[in-house]
Amino acid sequence: MGLVLSGILYVTLIVFALGLLRRIVRYASTPAPLKIPTTPAPTTRSGVVFRLGREVVFFESLFKASKWTWLFGWLFHAGLFFVLLCHLRYFTEPVWGWVALIAPFSPYAGIMMLVGLAGLLSRRFLVDRVRYISAPSDFLMLIFLMAIAGSGLAMRYGLHADIVQVKQFALGLFSFDFGYLAFNPVLVIHLLLVAVLLLIFPFSKLLHAPGLFFSPSRNQVDNPRERRHIARWAKPFDATRSEKYRG
Amino acid sequence: MAKPPEFDIPEAGDYIFTPPVMPDAMSHSQPYVAKDVHQEAIGFPGELIDNWQQVAVDKLGELTKKYRGLQVYLDSCVKCGACTDKCHYFLGTGDPKNMPVARQDLLRKVYRRYYTLPGKYFPKLVGAEDLTEEVLDDWYKYYHQCSQCRRCSVYCPYGIDTAEVSMAAREIMDTVGKGQKYCNEIIGKVHKIGNNLGLPEPALADTLEGLEEDVLEDDGVPVKFPLNVKGADILLVTPSADFFAEPHIDGLIGYAKVFHQAGLSWTVSSHASEAANFGLFIGSYENMQKVAVRIREAALELGVKRIVFGECGHAWRVGYSFLNTLAGPFDFLDPNYPVPQHIVEVTHDLMQQGRIKLDPEANDDKRVTFHDSCNVARASRMGSKAGGQFTLPREIIKASCNHFYDMRADTIGEATFCCGGGGGLLTDDLIELRTKGALPRMQALKELNDQHQITHMAAICAICKSQFAKVLPYYGFEMDQIISVHQLVGDALVMDTEH
Numbered sequence: 001m002g003l004v005l006s007g008i009l010y011v012t013l014i015v016f017a018l019g020l021l022r023r024i025v026r027y028a029s030t031p032a033p034l035k036i037p038t039t040p041a042p043t044t045r046s047g048v049v050f051r052l053g054r055e056v057v058f059f060e061s062l063f064k065a066s067k068w069t070w071l072f073g074w075l076f077h078a079g080l081f082f083v084l085l086c087h088l089r090y091f092t093e094p095v096w097g098w099v100a101l102i103a104p105f106s107p108y109a110g111i112m113m114l115v116g117l118a119g120l121l122s123r124r125f126l127v128d129r130v131r132y133i134s135a136p137s138d139f140l141m142l143i144f145l146m147a148i149a150g151s152g153l154a155m156r157y158g159l160h161a162d163i164v165q166v167k168q169f170a171l172g173l174f175s176f177d178f179g180y181l182a183f184n185p186v187l188v189i190h191l192l193l194v195a196v197l198l199l200i201f202p203f204s205k206l207l208h209a210p211g212l213f214f215s216p217s218r219n220q221v222d223n224p225r226e227r228r229h230i231a232r233w234a235k236p237f238d239a240t241r242s243e244k245y246r247g
Numbered sequence: 248m249a250k251p252p253e254f255d256i257p258e259a260g261d262y263i264f265t266p267p268v269m270p271d272a273m274s275h276s277q278p279y280v281a282k283d284v285h286q287e288a289i290g291f292p293g294e295l296i297d298n299w300q301q302v303a304v305d306k307l308g309e310l311t312k313k314y315r316g317l318q319v320y321l322d323s324c325v326k327c328g329a330c331t332d333k334c335h336y337f338l339g340t341g342d343p344k345n346m347p348v349a350r351q352d353l354l355r356k357v358y359r360r361y362y363t364l365p366g367k368y369f370p371k372l373v374g375a376e377d378l379t380e381e382v383l384d385d386w387y388k389y390y391h392q393c394s395q396c397r398r399c400s401v402y403c404p405y406g407i408d409t410a411e412v413s414m415a416a417r418e419i420m421d422t423v424g425k426g427q428k429y430c431n432e433i434i435g436k437v438h439k440i441g442n443n444l445g446l447p448e449p450a451l452a453d454t455l456e457g458l459e460e461d462v463l464e465d466d467g468v469p470v471k472f473p474l475n476v477k478g479a480d481i482l483l484v485t486p487s488a489d490f491f492a493e494p495h496i497d498g499l500i501g502y503a504k505v506f507h508q509a510g511l512s513w514t515v516s517s518h519a520s521e522a523a524n525f526g527l528f529i530g531s532y533e534n535m536q537k538v539a540v541r542i543r544e545a546a547l548e549l550g551v552k553r554i555v556f557g558e559c560g561h562a563w564r565v566g567y568s569f570l571n572t573l574a575g576p577f578d579f580l581d582p583n584y585p586v587p588q589h590i591v592e593v594t595h596d597l598m599q600q601g602r603i604k605l606d607p608e609a610n611d612d613k614r615v616t617f618h619d620s621c622n623v624a625r626a627s628r629m630g631s632k633a634g635g636q637f638t639l640p641r642e643i644i645k646a647s648c649n650h651f652y653d654m655r656a657d658t659i660g661e662a663t664f665c666c667g668g669g670g671g672l673l674t675d676d677l678i679e680l681r682t683k684g685a686l687p688r689m690q691a692l693k694e695l696n697d698q699h700q701i702t703h704m705a706a707i708c709a710i711c712k713s714q715f716a717k718v719l720p721y722y723g724f725e726m727d728q729i730i731s732v733h734q735l736v737g738d739a740l741v742m743d744t745e746h
């Protein structure tokens with residue numbers, strides 16, 4: 001059991017890592033030939049870091065746009081982030097002090113995730129505009145994340161998994177020492193769903209997470225007059241190359 | 248009032264109303280297709296080529312490799328819906344394909360089909376589609392219902408800018424031979440004659456001379472309108488509408504008066520007698536650069552020290568954000584001034600230095616509001632601080648008139664609504680779209696008007712001015728209620744009669 005699951009997780013982790021890396025390399029190496037920050041934009045690098053920080057932590061633009069989407073979206077992401085931090089307890093030995101400290105609150109974060117996801121899902125059904133733009137995958141993605149959170153919570157509140165064993169299993173993933181994992185159907189579902197999540201991440205809209213950092217409308221400094229900005233592919237027909245245009 | 252249009256004009260209500268989704272409400276709207284002469288003049292095939300599907304798909308792939316924005320935007324949208332009620336064309340028409348995300352999806356579904364794994368193997372699941380004739384038709388219709396105003400990009404959590412997607416789509420359509428007549432014909436004229444209107448040098452000289460006479464007659468001041476003057480300090484690059492259209496021309500007179508009163512030497516160039524750069528609208532870097540380089544050539548030829556842009560929204564975007572990239576570096580100009588400068592920056596500086604004096608009482612008959620033009624607001628800056636594009640024009644207006652009122656906060660500044668005619672849509676074949684797209688702005692104006700009896704709305708964009716002159720009457724206002732900011736300045740400017 002443990003071996004099969006480990007195998008699946010390895011494969012999906014590799015797909016995830018390579019797929020994501022490929023995307024990030026693609027983003028990083030594709031030039032943004034023109035200065036297109038959405039203005040008013042920061043005029044310094046540190047200002048841009050601050051702007052992106054506000055987008056990541058507070059979803060600033062979304063807050064301006066729609067308070068309900070913001071609320072549900074933020075609940076979900078904050079919950080997800082907190083749950084993942086708490087999950088570090090399966091992968092660290094000894095468990096880091098602060099992880100041990102926050103771990104008891106993980107179920108509440110899990111519930112936050114569920115509430116957020118349920119809100120986002122109902123928006124997709126109830127708001128005609130959002131319904132119009134939703135493809136089947138958009139509904140499925142939410143249901144699927146609810147299933148991950150739901151299966152996690154089910155282990156906490158009902159069909160308990162043997163945490164010591166889970167931990168051995170998880171640590172084993174790092175040391176290539178595959179522990180025996182007692183068959184707990186909920187845990188198996190949880191882990192299989194996580195595997196699927198890893199698999200689809202680099203090929204789906206989940207690319208929004210790296211995408212935000214490469215979005216020229218958010219990550220560019222507003223300084224086109226002060227600093228000349230020119231893309232590699234645009235250089236061959238740069239005006240100054242031709243004698244006629246020289247100053 | 249113009250002859251009544253053949254469609255229902257929406258009524259501006261008490262608040263901006265988000266309409267229910269009405270599929271295909273605007274599926275009949277599309278601009279005239281460019282003729283072969285217009286296409287070929289700017290380097291595109293004359294008509295739809297035989298293997299257009301393949302070429303279009305390849306071009307899409309090429310563009311995602313050339314533009315990081317496009318690549319990231321096509322990948323990143325989570326369909327959160329935050330942008331769905333932000334586009335004035337959706338608010339004015341209810342056509343769901345005018346929701347920014349749905350507009351992007353017209354291209355994204357093709358991208359997904361040909362360039363992503365899930366789209367190749369599970370197209371239905373992720374909403375991927377083959378590029379068919381219907382899809383191309385939709386592209387042509389709905390990418391010409393986007394004024395590239397960037398309002399959607401303000402609200403998108405990743406800054407996804409539908410304008411960029413529209414530009415890419417238009418470039419793809421041009422590449423396969425399905426261009427838009429209005430834009431492409433105009434770009435051809437700029438390449439050939441130097442301005443959008445095809446106004447040749449002698450006609451321009453005549454017009455400017457006429458203006459000198461008019462101003463002398465009206466104000467008794469010998470204000471000059473120099474053309475092609477070598478050795479002038481300032482090259483003024485202004486939209487060609489400023490030379491003859493109302494209310495633009497009063498803006499030009501305003502700039503001239505400011506230059507005159509401050510004792511600045513300036514000139515217009517017949518070679519670069521157009522600030523607007525329609526290359527932007529069709530997403531063509533090459534055409535945009537070719538148009539932009541005329542300004543460099545004119546500056547070199549005339550030996551000026553500074554470049555100043557007149558009131559033109561998209562021109563200012565290309566000027567402020569792209570000119571240095573497209574036609575720079577401008578190290579041959581006076582390093583004490585940014586290149587280029589906006590006329591509003593020039594006037595504002597002069598005002599602060601006390602080199603010009605404005606008497607707001609001259610405009611006491613007016614109760615004024617200001618329309619932030621979309622591309623100035625969300626794609627450029629003025630002055631040294633972020634947001635100067637909002638404060639500088641307002642400071643000038645307030646110094647020029649005593650009664651100034653702003654429209655609702657969520658319709659100005661970065662949240663401003665497009666006039667409805669930007670991005671290459673200012674053509675009569677799209678008048679229904681233009682009228683309906685103006686609805687949110689008209690609503691906000693009406694609301695302010697009900698409180699403060701607004702007499703004039705000032706703007707700093709040639710397109711906004713033309714568009715409002717056309718659509719204001721449809722909403723119960725007068726066409727001359729739209730004015731240039733520099734008309735207010737010109738009227739308030741205290742002039743020495745001997746100079």
Ligand code: HEM
Binds near residue numbers: 055142325326404
């Ligand atoms: C840098 C990290 C991330 C940022 C800044 C971010 C931000 C956002 C924002 C602003 C939204 C739109 C609002 C909403 O619908 O919730 C969103 C949607 C979404 N995010 Fe993230 N996200 C991040 C990471 C992730 C990760 C790691 C996941 C994966 C599990 C994820 C899954 C989703 C999903 C599924 C949606 C769509 C929700 C819907 O269908 O309405 N996000 N994200």
Ligand code: HEM
Binds near residue numbers: 083106113148151163
């Ligand atoms: C290999 C990776 C993972 C392992 C081994 C794992 C294991 C577990 C286990 C054993 C529990 C039950 C905790 C308890 O009973 O106290 C749990 C709960 C949970 N898991 Fe995971 N999980 C993994 C990845 C993920 C991921 C990627 C997500 C989110 C997308 C997630 C979301 C949750 C949630 C929401 C809960 C319930 C809240 C809680 O009790 O912490 N898990 N997980």
Ligand code: SF4
Binds near residue numbers: 335392396400
């Ligand atoms: S750029 Fe402006 S016109 Fe185009 S979709 Fe966005 S809001 Fe609408």
Ligand code: SF4
Binds near residue numbers: 330348405406
């Ligand atoms: S706001 Fe951005 S992410 Fe959300 S639906 Fe619109 S384009 Fe997509």
